[in-house]
Amino acid sequence: MEIKKYFLQPGYIFITKEPYIIETVLGSCVALCLWDKINKIGAMNHYIYPECNDIKKQTAKYGNVSLNHMIKMYIKDGGILDNTIAYAFGGAKNIYLSSLVGDSNVEIVNRVLGKYQIKLSAYDFGGIRGRKVTFNTENGEYKIDVIKSNNLGVIANDK
Secondary structure, X not given: OOOEEXXXXXXXXXXXXXXXXXXXXXXXXXXXXXXXOOOOEEEEEEEOEOOOOOOOOOOOOEHHHHHHHHHHHHHHOOOOHHHEEEXXXXXXXXXXXXXXXXXXXXXXXXXXXXXXXXXXXXXXXXXXXXXXXXXXXXXXXXXXXXXXXOOOOEOOOOO
């Protein structure tokens, strides 16, 4: 049986008890992956901006909203934090946004994970290149492919 695939768009959250390959592409955005190694529950989000404090404008595009909501949904769906392996990726510099957006996106994921006492098992932050993230909810494995071209608006002054 072939495992299902899901492409996660910016500003969305995906949580599943079924085996899935979840993919997304990041520039200055950040994605958090959670995997309950006992219950085989996987979750991934993709947020664009670090935070929004206007209750009328809060969506999963913002890290403070997306991260808190995803963790609560993950727990509600049976994910147990003591069984959870967490990975986070992204936060590159972007020429179309303030160069601080990527850094701020990384800061918010670390702050929210600290609130829930979740430690990152792996992470890949910063730089000037985008990333394609592939996350397998069946076994908790992930893969990062660095984007060679510069079509994501990521600053291209590398050597």
